Amino acid sequence: MAARFEELAWRETPIGEISLRRRRDPLLDVEVYEVKLDDEYLMSSLFPVAEIELARLGLAWLPDPGAELDVVVGGLGLGYTARTALADPRVRSLLVVEAIEDVIDWHRRKLLPFAAGLATDPRNRFVLADFFAVVAGEGGFDPDAPGRRFHAVLLDVDHSPRQVLHASHAPFYTADGLRRLAGHLHPDGVFALWSNDPPDDGFRRTLDAVFRDTEAHVVSFANPLQGGESTNTVYLARR
Template sequence: MGARFEELAWRETPIGAISLRRRRDPALDVEVYEVKLDDEFLMSSLFPVAEIELARLGLAPLPRRDLDVVVGGLGLGFTARTVLEDDRVASMLVVEAVEDVVDWHRRGLLPFAAGLAGDPRTRFVRADFFAAVAGGAGLDPDHPGRRFDAVLLDVDHSPRNVLHPSHAAFYTREGLRRLAACLRPDGVFALWSDDPPDVAFTEVLAQVFAAVEPHVVRFANPLTGGESANTVYVAHTAV
């Protein structure tokens, strides 16, 4: 394997083969880290803006300190790393279904996420986020029924484009009600989506949460020379 490309990790999982690879982009003169599921690209270190904004937008409305936060889906770690940069955060529970993804961080394979795994506020839980919510016991297996100030989710491409059919039920009114039960009063659920704001999904959120706002996050796309955009939904429980 040449120096311009290296597969750092690969593993077959119940939802497909997940891999982490590093390549040198000669046009941009940067190291690019990418995650693939089978032949589908999940994320790239070239486009971290919306993942970072998921944490910032999700935590910004909270008026208190000593925040307990859940990050659903670890990936390259941009969301989790940004959570830890907020000095109001007391604890961060990272719910990740694939143990290998956690191992990437523990082994230090992702230099831009350095310190995430070793931060004393970080705790990893190997679990299917969607199954944990549906099960009713909550997101912390050591403390059933525990509630959090914020839950930040970045797993599926969007509520309409899920990685596995079993995830679809989460994005219904009943699924979101179970998620809301994991939040404290005046808590926040924030969701990353690759699609533009979805009116129908926003209406479903509004049936469960006291306030909902979709944010369009725009960022420069170095591959096209133009601009791309993602959506971050921010939903609040009642006070």
């Protein structure tokens, strides 16, 4: 019989102690995979809906249904956003930018059975880098092709634009930071952002100051732990 609880991986990082845990939920009778940063829960395999919608909504906003797409995912986590992006037949290349080497290693070591195939898909490449430092720098997301542009950038790292995991991330959510991000997109390219908070009018105004079109989608999903529904937000912005 599998253990009721197991810590699969743990590491001290510059932003805190990150761990991957697997537990058996006796009420739902499912295996649950969870990521914690110190004592905070970052993500759970019980609630993948918004991470999936981040990719689905973001790529759906691209105007040419026949285009071949080059996509960046910021933040690997449990892999739901990256896997959803690769499920779109238009995606010819994917760069997953992840700051913590251990998170990439979880996928290469096949610790996440529901993410099988992500590490071996020939269209996908992991880039070990701080997404926010890359945006602020000059080289771009692809270390092998400085200045390369992309059709979509899908970001899921911080809790929200106002609840960041590290103070160094905060400048990204300003107009100057978002202009730098827009410079990595092709014309008509899309930036999509996951947020745990309800739509933020102030951040929406900042997006409007930089991008041509913007939307904020509220994504609802069942929350069996609380016996109701929870919501996240996906922001969309077109260059």
